[in-house]
Amino acid sequence: MKVHEYQAKEILRRYGVATPQGHVTDSPEEARQITKDLGGKSVVKAQIHAGGRGKGGGVKLAKTPDEAFEHAQKIIGMQLVTHQTGPEGRKVKKVLVEAAADIAQELYLGITLDRAIGKPVLMASKFGGMEIEEVAHKDPTAILKEPFDAIAGLQPFQARKVAYALGLTGETHKKAVPFLLALAKAYVETDCSLAEINPLMITGQGDVVALDAKMNFDDNALFRHLDIKEYRDLDEEDPLEVEASKFNLNYIKLDGNVGCMVNGAGLAMSTMDIIQYAGGSPANFLDVGGGANEEQVRNAMRIILSDPNVKGVLINIFGGIMRCDIIASGVVKAVKEIGCTIPVVVRLEGTNVEEGKQILRDSGLAVIPADGMKDAAEKIIAAVAKGGN
Numbered sequence: 001m002k003v004h005e006y007q008a009k010e011i012l013r014r015y016g017v018a019t020p021q022g023h024v025t026d027s028p029e030e031a032r033q034i035t036k037d038l039g040g041k042s043v044v045k046a047q048i049h050a051g052g053r054g055k056g057g058g059v060k061l062a063k064t065p066d067e068a069f070e071h072a073q074k075i076i077g078m079q080l081v082t083h084q085t086g087p088e089g090r091k092v093k094k095v096l097v098e099a100a101a102d103i104a105q106e107l108y109l110g111i112t113l114d115r116a117i118g119k120p121v122l123m124a125s126k127f128g129g130m131e132i133e134e135v136a137h138k139d140p141t142a143i144l145k146e147p148f149d150a151i152a153g154l155q156p157f158q159a160r161k162v163a164y165a166l167g168l169t170g171e172t173h174k175k176a177v178p179f180l181l182a183l184a185k186a187y188v189e190t191d192c193s194l195a196e197i198n199p200l201m202i203t204g205q206g207d208v209v210a211l212d213a214k215m216n217f218d219d220n221a222l223f224r225h226l227d228i229k230e231y232r233d234l235d236e237e238d239p240l241e242v243e244a245s246k247f248n249l250n251y252i253k254l255d256g257n258v259g260c261m262v263n264g265a266g267l268a269m270s271t272m273d274i275i276q277y278a279g280g281s282p283a284n285f286l287d288v289g290g291g292a293n294e295e296q297v298r299n300a301m302r303i304i305l306s307d308p309n310v311k312g313v314l315i316n317i318f319g320g321i322m323r324c325d326i327i328a329s330g331v332v333k334a335v336k337e338i339g340c341t342i343p344v345v346v347r348l349e350g351t352n353v354e355e356g357k358q359i360l361r362d363s364g365l366a367v368i369p370a371d372g373m374k375d376a377a378e379k380i381i382a383a384v385a386k387g388g389n
């Protein structure tokens with residue numbers, strides 16, 4: 001799960017991570033008042049679940065409270081396009097109005113899980129404020145990596161090492177060490193999958209402050225953090241993905257035109273591969289899971305069909321724990337309920353396969369049976385090319 005910058009900063013402050021003072025608002029009037037309270041200057045920052053806001057025009061310096069009002073008026077309600085939003089952009093609902101910082105230096109900090117070594121890794125770079133992917137691409141040695149133990153936490157000697165590597169000395173070094181320790185503690189204790197401070201700012205006075213903050217959380221651990229779960233913003237998520245999550249379906253929308261209903265993540269991945277291989281393009285990833293019931297299958301089919309880009313559906317089921325007859329009845333119910341004017345190809349194999357095929361035959365629906373994955377992929381692509389069913 002992702003959260004907004006202002007929410008990430010709220011969480012980080014609880015752990016003692018220094019951030020600029022500020023408040024979130026959806027009103028330009030209030031942006032003016034907050035700026036007055038901050039001493040007359042502020043930075044007005046669009047709150048969306050995507051980075052690159054600065055370049056996209058979503059982060060503006062206000063030299064007076066009236067300017068803050070004007071910036072907020074422009075930014076709130078705008079469709080902000082950044083390199084992370086796609087060309088359609090994201091609608092801004094709120095702005096964070098923050099004290100304008102006196103920036104001497106912008107650095108980069110990030111913590112994520114290194115799956116290869118099974119440990120969180122603290123990444124740091126002198127090149128902050130810009131896209132870290134670009135830095136990593138041009139000069140991988142410009143990013144220092146310090147893995148640490150998730151149970152013992154980041155050790156003070158590791159924090160000192162990273163602070164030195166960032167070129168921080170004297171009082172700034174002394175402030176950076178507790179900052180790093182607090183960030184690492186927040187990462188571990190809140191079950192983050194990513195905590196990123198870009199830029200980490202060194203002020204003219206040598207203070208160490210998080211100017212930006214991005215935190216992603218492990219969905220499987222959210223039951224331990226009901227306060228963080230409250231931060232979920234459904235408007236930032238794809239509506240079909242939100243709908244799918246209500247039924248515990250693993251659904252991810254993609255931009256192709258062949259809808260996929262598959263059981264098991266591995267089979268779902270290979271189904272997407274074989275569709276591409278056969279010259280098509282998947283419209284979604286969908287794993288109905290090992291033990292899906294008829295109701296889930298019906299909803300999965302409904303969700304696939306409600307995507308207007310979907311011009312054909314490939315159902316690829318290997319009945320292990322999942323029974324083919326359950327899939328078949330779910331599909332038949334969904335199609336009868338919603339109606340379906342696009343071709344549907346079904347490949348069933350495994351437990352109760354004959355019962356499943358019989359249900360489909362008896363339904364009177366124009367489903368196209370397939371033998372094997374390659375045959376299924378070729379059939380759906382041919383059917384989509386022809387149009388209709």
Ligand code: ADP
Binds near residue numbers: 052054
């Ligand atoms: P994004 O990464 O989405 O572009 P940031 O929060 O990193 O958004 O802001 C972009 C840039 O705006 C920062 O690199 C920094 O230079 C400037 N900036 C952000 N917040 C402040 C602030 N409170 N005071 C001064 N400058 C800021």
Ligand code: MG
Binds near residue numbers: 052129199
């Ligand atoms: Mg940033």
